[in-house]
Amino acid sequence: MRRVDRRRFLQLSGAGAAAASTGALAGILASGRAPAYGQEQTLHWVRWSDFVPASDALLKGKMTEECKKATGISLQLETINANDIQARVTSAIQSGTGPDIIFAINNWPQLYAASLADMSDVAEEIGKAQGGYYGVSKQIATVGDRWIGVPWAIGGGLIAYRKSWYAEVGYDTFPDTWDKWHDAGKKLKAKGRPIGQALAHSFGDPPGFFYPWLWSFGGKEVETDGKTVALDSKETLESVKALVPFWNDACDPGGLAWDDSSNNRAFLSGTISATNNGASIYIEAKRKPDTYQTEKGEPMYKDIAHAPLPKGPGGQYNLPGPMTDMVMKYSKNQKAAKDFLRWIHSEPVFEEWFTSQQGYTDGPTKFWEGDKVWSADPVLTPFKNLPSEGRLTGYAGPPSQAAAEVQTKYIIVDMYAKAVQGAKAEDAVSWATGELKKIYGA
């Protein structure tokens, strides 16, 4: 074999590269298109680990392949624990490098507005084509007229409850007022089947219950100007006073130490009779009918139904959890990110993912209310109406940065936690009002 020395190697490779580049350049100029390797884009997308694992499997498998074929984009999908997303966003923004798209929950996009790319063109296109976004999706994903993200979907909670247990205590339909639920809960707790509700520091379940509780008594954080703190009111005080007996008589005290998955485990193990949650409990029970069974040996999912949070003197509300894809300003792939979001939100593509959720989430636009997923299983149908009946944190003001701060510091949740731990209702409200005033600068 002939020895190739360094000089000879450089001559050969240099000539080859020159020939290839000059020849290829002519071809590129003639075709008017970038070469295939130049077109290939890699897009890094960070999402939460979905409560419906089948959806993650679909995104990582089939949809990643389809994306490559349809757009030429190589999707690098990374799923992480939802509690770790904010740490990831912070380090990415501060270092100016990281994922191109990051999935946000609740009102997080408002915290990072200055570091997010303008998505107005893509969001407006999708919204226009699909019947318009829900108000809650739009509020979270906009600052003024600027879209700071593209709404992905909307999560939210309804009360999952055991039909037979409620029937046993005289409620063939789920109680529609807090007083009636208090009564039913008291009877069920006496039988060792309390209501399960997290009242601790986790981002999902505690705010999902206690903000609607506050609103349903007529309480609110601020006035419509989004600045004047209005928490210190007769209505708020009533809501705190009403919670203490409700908690003591009807709820599992363990909720003070629960995280967002504790109620799923407690419900599926048959230790609680009802809990405010997404559809994941029912979906899991239905997926494993032999594992999750009633005390009579029947599949548990057949004994589960969903109902909205009851109404109080101030009305009936829920706190939807809008999910938003944020394209980061530092990303050098913003165009590819926009192309990708256009593609994945196109009807046939998004429908594939939406179907895999089986009703765990609502679509970001009203168009998805008509999807066949809602007629597939009547037990999940009540989730369809959540976004239109929801309010966001910061009410009666917008879900601003200050509202996000109140939520992430768990001030409303802790106001109730202090009361059930023995603090006077007046002191709990006064403490929370003081904290809100510091945050809103009032």
Next chain:
Amino acid sequence: MSLLSDSRTAAYAPARRRGPISRLLENERWLGLALLAPTLILLGVFVAYPFVKGIELSVTDTRVGVPGHFVGFQNFVALWHDDIFRLAVWNTCLYTVVATTVKLVLGLWLALLLNRNFRGKAFMRAFILLPFIIPTVLSTFAWKWMFDPTFSVINYVLLHLHLITVADRINWLGVPWLAMASVIVVNVWRGVPFFAISLLAGLQTISPELHEAAAIDGARAWARFRHVTWPLLLPVTMVIMLFSVIQTFADFQLVYVLTGGGPANTTQLFATYAYQIGIGTGLLSQGAAVSLAIFPILLLVVIVQLVYIRRVETA
């Protein structure tokens, strides 16, 4: 004869020429600096820079992605009026004092036991290190399961021993004082091996002859411990305490996993509160101020302990 001349030639041959770096390292000062350099670089990048950056952040109003302006001590003044921060200060002090004291007592007890001769001594010494070796997050998740309000194995055992009823299940992480006690228990469980092994090393440096002499003079076990073991072990103990206080004071993972600072901030520590504000809320400057607020307290503790160690050593 010829051999002699050859060896003379070799002896007077000029030494092999050394490179400039080798010649530089001949100088002790430069060699010392070269040996220190890796440590200095690591400390500079991972300790000094973040510390200086933290100070810089704490006197601005920086949010995530929004460069801040100089605001002086405004963040610290705000902290002074922050109820949650004051609670976190109290919690951290309580957590550190109780956990460190219990770790010292149990660690010393374990070290004295391990210093005796018994079958399987080597295995036992390695075995007790397990809690210290397992990653904190992993072991804390196991503890979280044990303290779970619904599925706690501790409650399960108590229930089957008829010591509690279903209605009286102990809410380990849901009652404020129990939650604090629970996180302290986990910290102690994790930290005792460090104390035990370090104190054991200290015990082994004490000459057995001293104990024998004291025994001959009629000293009983307690007197031998009090007048021989403890004074000789004190310098090592103070150094271990110093490390432990610093680590416990800045603890994060344990509380973050077990309670997230709840219920209603009753287990909130400096580090968890700094994380909640800096990362959860995006207020980097206020988060940095919370972190830096630890510094003067720790500095005071370290100075007191170092002065005490010096006094003990020179006494």
